[in-house]
Amino acid sequence: MNTAVKLEVRDLDLFYGEFQALKKVCFSLADREVAAFIGPSGCGKSTCIRVLNRMNDLIPSCRITGTVTLDGENIYGSMDVTALRSRVGMVFQKPNPFAMSIFDNVAYGPRMQGLRDKVTLSALVEESLKKAALWEEVKDRLKKSALSLSGGQQQRLCIARSIAMEPEVILMDEPTSALDPIATAKIEELIGELKKEYSIIIVTHAMHQAARVSDRTAFFLMGELVEWGNTTDVFTNPRDRRTEDYISGRFG
DSSP states (O other), rough: OOOOOOEEEEEEEEETEEEEEEEEEEEEETTTEEEEEOOOOOOSSSHHHHHHHHGGEEEEEEEEEEEEETEETTTTTTHHEEEEEEHHEEESSSSOOSSHHHHHHHHHHHTTTTOOOHHHHHHHHHHHHHHHOOOOTTTTTTBBBBBGGGHHHHHHHHOOHTTTTOOEEEEETTTTTTSSSSHHHHHHHHHHHTTTEEEEEEEEEHHHHHHOOOSSSEETTTTTTEEEEEEEHHSSSSSSHHHHHHHHHOOO
């Protein structure tokens, strides 16, 4: 596994007004590594991944201290937010395809960045859909509305849309919670393929999913990162009693 640090978070505090949602969070993610964030609802998992591509900037009451670096560069310094969001893609809990064709969904980001050449664009759309394991299912209906796809296909389309921006990191906020078991299995299998090229962070309520797909696991509780380590160690030999209680189902 590549040990180069891709993302590093140090002493991260996040406040919504007076409320502190994250407390002194520290972790680093290596290049082409999958991390799972687990913990009960409202514990800070989603808030934390939204820090990583500055989604919280949209909330007026939000205040952040600490440092977050991508390839050693502070993302809250002079880094352009649009450039950051193409390097750090996001896939949400509910599939959110645009009300346009399958092709146009995937081509949207590159077009926004000025890519106009039809041949290049077509090749990029095809490659992105292949990487998202969706090409064979949609190649004959690229002009059809993305909204005609099943939920699982829509989520893979959203992953393809993210891939088309050629990101380095893909954030997934409970990407399978709205999907059936078969669609969920496809997304999990896809994560295994995608990690060959990207660093991935997945927020999940399903502990068996975290155990299956991730190299490292973070356990959050009440805004605190209680435990961060190799997934096998966190699940079989947690250092903190609170992690053990959560994993064994004693609370949460």
